[in-house]
Amino acid sequence: MIELDCRGQLCPLPIIELARRYTEAEVGDLVGVVATDAAARYDVPAWCRMRGQEYVGEDLADDGTPRYLVRRTS
Amino acid sequence: MRQWATRYVAGVRNAAVDFDAASSEPLHPAARDVLLAALDRGYADPRRLHGRARDARLLLDNAREVVAEALHVRRDEVSFTSSGTDAVHRGLLGLASARAPRGRSRVVHSAVEHSAVLHAASWWGSGTVVGVDSLGRVYDGDLVEQSIGGDVAVTALQSANHEVGTVQDVGAFELPDGVPLFMDACASMGRLPLPEHGWSAAAGSAHKWGGPAGVGVLLVRQAARWEQPFPHDDRADARSTGFENVPAALAAAAALQAVVAEREDTNARHVALVDRVRRAASDLPDTEVVGDPVRRLPHLVTFSCLYVNGEALVTELDRRGFGVASGSACTASTLEPSHVLAAMGALTHGNVRVSLGRDATQAQVEEFCRVLPEVVAGLRA
Structure with missing residues (x-):
């Protein structure tokens, strides 16, 4: 999995980072967006819907920061 | 006097085009005329028995009559409150208070209610949130199901959403066990007719239809059970508290009448x-x-x-x-x-x-x- 460190970034920066770098993952692989921003919880799934990628869910990074998981589908 | 006015608004600069009417509309011309006339005629205490007081009482009664007519409700179903938020709190919590003591029952509400509803629900104690679809619509099955259980004091559903504009099908909901429905109508009042049935109390906010700020409208249906959720007061209208802003209420009524006509x-x-x-x-x-x-x-x-x-x-x-x-x-x-x-x-x-x-x-x-x-x-x- 590719993990994007977006700690401390405010919206829309985590989503811009996701859009810029999700292609670093192979199709079928996961991208984890680690973000402290409250909007990421809603905007990562919304981005997936708008860009035709798959939102897998939310877990925690090693330090307990929320991590939003995206599967690259195309 | 002119000098003072200039000083107080110095530094105020407005965007050339105001596309934020849902936050607040400028005063309707009909309201401005009425407000100016009523400022001099409606200052007295409407509870007193002398001439000036009777003037104020008459203006307040007129305001109530005009609002009732514009909204197709009964005159005794209309109260003026100190804001839309105040009307929301009184409407929602007054219905709840009539059914159960605070802390012993739930408030059910949609996930897209105005924060005034959310704060009132959390003040009451426990709330149950009903989700919406991607267009912001509540399905009656969800709302009705969550309202089952006997421990529900009131269910809240807005007439229309203040942020995205989605209109809810308030008249279509039949709640179980006599649970009353509170309708926050602040986003639509004046612009759209109220649903004819399906709600026990409703709230509106005058500055959203071109009335002055600081005037809310609380509607409580004649058949609804409502109890004062806050400390009582000895005003003309038992549902509101504090000294009535008679000129503003009359101006709000005039604006509503004009907006409905137009x-x-x-x-x-x-x-x-x-x-x-x-x-x-x-x-x-x-x-x-x-x-x-x-x-x-x-x-x-x-x-x-x-x-x-x-x-x-x-x-x-x-x-x-x-x-x-x-x-x-x-x-x-x-x-x-x-x-x-x-x-x-x-x-x-x-x-x-x-x-x-x-x-x-x-x-x-x-x-x-x-x-x-x-x-x-x-x-x-």
């Missing part, structure tokens, strides 16, 4: 202008228009642009002469994104709400639609 024309104009904005927003790359495209408020449209900072968008549109609102986290005092957009699964950043007042023109909307793509592209660059 609304067929206003709404037709607004629907066409909003459709124009919806098309312009839809044509932007990576942008989604949020809310029900058909069953919606006539004057309001919300959209979200991927990769754009909401605060920057509002600021840049203001610089170009357009005042708009936003539900993005960076524009909120709490730094939390709009709970309405979140509940709908809509994109919360890069969000703009355009809401038209009665004076909005085709030329203003065309200019907005011309400027918008430049602004969005500039912020994405």
Whole structure:
């Protein structure tokens, strides 16, 4: 999995980072967006819907920061 | 006097075009005339028995009569409160108080209610949230199911959403066990007729229809059970407390009457202008228009642009002469994104709400639609 460190970034920066770098993952692989921003919880799934990628869910990074998981589908 | 007035408003600068009518409309001309006349005639205590007091009482009764007529309700169902929020709190909590003591029952509400409803529910004690679909609609099955259980004091559903404009089907909900429905009608009152049935109490806010701020309207149906949820007062109307702002109530009533009389024309104009904005927003790359495209408020449209900072968008549109609102986290005092957009699964950043007042023109909307793509592209660059 590719993990994007977006700690401390405010919206829309985590989503811009996701859009810029999700292609670093192979199709079928996961991208984890680690973000402290409250909007990421809603905007990562919304981005997936708008860009035709798959939102897998939310877990925690090693330090307990929320991590939003995206599967690259195309 | 003129000198004072100049000093108090010095430094105030308004955006050239105000597309934020859903936050507050400028005073309707009908309200301004009435307000000025009533300031001198309606200052006295309407409870007293002398001449000036009877004048104030007469004006207050007139205001109630005019509002009742405009909303097709009974005169004794109308109360004036100190704001829309106050009307929401009194409506919701008054219905709840009549059924169960605070802390011993639940408030059920949709996920997209105004924060006034959410705060009232949390003050009451325990709330149950009913989700919405991607257009912001509540399904009656969900609302009815959550209202079962015997421990529900009141269920709250808005007439229409203040952020995305989606209209709820209030009249279609039949709640179990005699659970009363509180309807927050602040976003639609004056613009759309109230649902004829299906609600026990409702709230409206005068500054959203061109009345003065500081006037709310609380409606409690004649058959509804309602109890004062707050400390009592000995005013003319047992449902409200504090000294009545008679001139403002009368001005609010005059504005409502005028807005209702004009609304067929206003709404037709607004629907066409909003459709124009919806098309312009839809044509932007990576942008989604949020809310029900058909069953919606006539004057309001919300959209979200991927990769754009909401605060920057509002600021840049203001610089170009357009005042708009936003539900993005960076524009909120709490730094939390709009709970309405979140509940709908809509994109919360890069969000703009355009809401038209009665004076909005085709030329203003065309200019907005011309400027918008430049602004969005500039912020994405």
